Amino acid sequence: MKREELIKKWLDHNLNTEEQIAFKQLDDYNELIKMDSALRDFKAPKFSNTQSYQEVKTKLKPRVSQPQQWLKPLLRIAAVLAIGFSIYYYTTSLDTTIDTEIAEQTTIALPDNSMVNLNANSTVTFNESHWNKTRAVELQGEAFFKVAKGKKFDVITADGIVSVLGTQFNVKQRQSYFEVTCYEGLVAVTYNNKTTKLKPGHSFKIIDGKLLATEKENAVQPQWLHGESSFTSVPLKYVIKEFENQYNRTITTENIDLSRLYTGSFTHNNLDLALKSVTIPLNLSYSISEESILLKRE
Structure with a gap:
């Protein structure tokens, strides 16, 4: 052969x-x-x-x-x-990235059955193949986490890192706004190389680079999970941004001090009622066009 x-x-x-x-x-x-x-x-x-x-x-x-x-x-x-x-x-080696659009929310099951509720206009990223070695997600926007017990679990944001073992907490990271609230267990927040530990009901809030004192939270979950955004002494400009995340409208203002603090809430399913909830306490008026909303002083 x-x-x-x-x-x-x-x-x-x-x-x-x-x-x-x-x-x-x-x-x-x-x-x-x-x-x-x-x-x-x-x-x-x-x-x-x-x-x-x-x-x-x-x-x-x-x-x-x-x-x-x-x-x-x-x-x-x-x-x-x-x-x-x-x-x-x-x-x-590919990452999994999940986005929500304006006025959209979604629920994500992570590889260890930890659950993530992702708020409107937000993004979460994780690597499933490396999950057994490192439980970590990257977040832009806002999300509520129910973490299964196990190894350390990190939520990485542009402003800081939130670390837990097994607990429930909310993280909100948008431009110049960083807030973490613990609802169960113990949460460690690392910001500017300094770590703060939060017990249930306590929050860590940084707005415009300033650490703000917060009141103890009595709720067991954030209000946005139930169709309502709530605020305690938050500058109006951030309230407006969150309003735009929940409604497909652009808001413009006229002769308004956007640094004014707002305490209150607005619903996600009724535009007129939501606008009244924000404007009446601040003595503002509003007009609605097809795709935008104008806020001004009365």
Whole structure:
């Protein structure tokens, strides 16, 4: 049997006893066995078809008079292995990102059955394949977490990191606004390399770079989970931003001090009632057009 046919049958694991003996008598038998072992131990993404081909050329002793056709199926096998390992490496390193639009909320089950309620206009990102090693999510916007007991669980935001073992808490991180409220268990908030621990009912609030004193929270969950946004001594500009997150309208103002503090709440399912809840306590008036709302002093 010709040399090339022996190698093809060897690649297919289809050699009989006589052919096996003949195959072992080939001049480059040892090199072929070493190359086969190397392919079995192959790991992506360091594989290079070109480099492997060059190594094959230097190790084997081709006969110039006969084209080495047996190399083609071998390289095809190597290429398939490279693609397979690369796809596996790529897909398992991908992050999962979930977004909500304006006036939209969603619930997310994490790999350990921890639950995340994501508020409107928010984003949460996590890596499922690495979850057993590191329980961590990145948050932009606002979310309420019910964390299953286990290893440390981190919520990473642009302003700080919230760390727990198993508890319920709310995190809100929007531009120049960072607030964490603990509803169950113990929450550690790291801000500017300083850690603050929160017990149930206590909050940590930073607005415009200033740490604000907060009252103890008696509720067992944030109000936005029940269709209502609530505020305690929050500048009006942040109330307006949250209003825009819950209603698909742009709000403009006229001769209004946006640093005025607002305490109160507004509903997410009735535009007129929500506007009255904000404007009446502040002696403001409003007018509604097709896509925008104008607020001004009375």
